Amino acid sequence: MFYVYLLESLSTPGRRYVSFTTDLKQRFDxxxxxxxxxxxxxxxxxxxxxxxxxxxxxxxxxxRYLKSGSGHAFAKKRLW
Known part of the structure; x- marks a missing residue:
């Protein structure tokens, strides 16, 4: 499986990160x-x-879409 994931920093509110991986648990760690x-x-x-x-x-x-301008807007409204 391939995972697209969205992270949010606990130390820096508002700092977000989007990427993809094949091993979500390992990548998060x-x-x-x-x-x-x-x-x-x-x-x-x-x-x-x-x-x-x-x-x-x-x-x-x-x-790629989530890192684009319209993708940022979509994620802000629907995913965060």
């Missing part, structure tokens, strides 16, 4: 352990939403 340079300084994180896909292309497509 990595974020909170500071192993990702993009998220290390804003840890700890909480998992807000995740969506599972059986198709990698679909997961990557949603991730």
């Amino acid at each position: 990595d974020h909170n352990a500071g192993k990702s340079p993009h998220t290390a300084k804003f840890k700890p994180w909480r998992l807000v939403t995740y969506i599972a896909f059986s198709d990698r292309a679909a997961a990557e497509s949603l991730e």
Whole structure:
């Protein structure tokens, strides 16, 4: 499975992160352990939403959309 996930920083309110992975639990643990340079300084994180896909292309497509301007608006209204 491929997971698109949305994280929110507990230490920096309003700081959010969107990505995708094949191992959601391990990736979430990595974020909170500071192993990702993009998220290390804003840890700890909480998992807000995740969506599972059986198709990698679909997961990557949603991730790209959620990082776009209209995707930000959609996520703010529907997913956060």
